Amino acid sequence: MAGHPGQLGHRVLRILPAVPANRIGYGTFTGQQLKIMQEVITLAVFAVFSVFWLGEALRWNYLATMGCLVAAVVLMFSPTPG
Numbered sequence: 001m002a003g004h005p006g007q008l009g010h011r012v013l014r015i016l017p018a019v020p021a022n023r024i025g026y027g028t029f030t031g032q033q034l035k036i037m038q039e040v041i042t043l044a045v046f047a048v049f050s051v052f053w054l055g056e057a058l059r060w061n062y063l064a065t066m067g068c069l070v071a072a073v074v075l076m077f078s079p080t081p082g
Contacts, residue, residue, distance in 0.1 A: 036076045040069050 029037070047066070050056045 033076050036072055040073055043069065 043066070047058065047062065051058050
């Protein structure tokens with residue numbers, strides 16, 4: 001692994017809380033549902049961060065992309081026929 005040796009510890013500390021959450025959620029949700037939820041949550045948090053911390057503008061195509069992600073969540077959780 002490239003970089004400072006102390007970075008490994010920081011990476012592990014970021015990953016560890018996610019593992020139990022996925023194991024708990026996997027009993028209730030499918031792996032695909034957990035993954036799409038993870039992506040939507042991550043991108044929503046980063047959108048807020050980029051606007052308020054980085055000072056970037058929230059453009060129309062970003063909002064359209066977020067709308068597509070919300071549509072993906074709706075489709076992922078819709079009941080399947082059969």
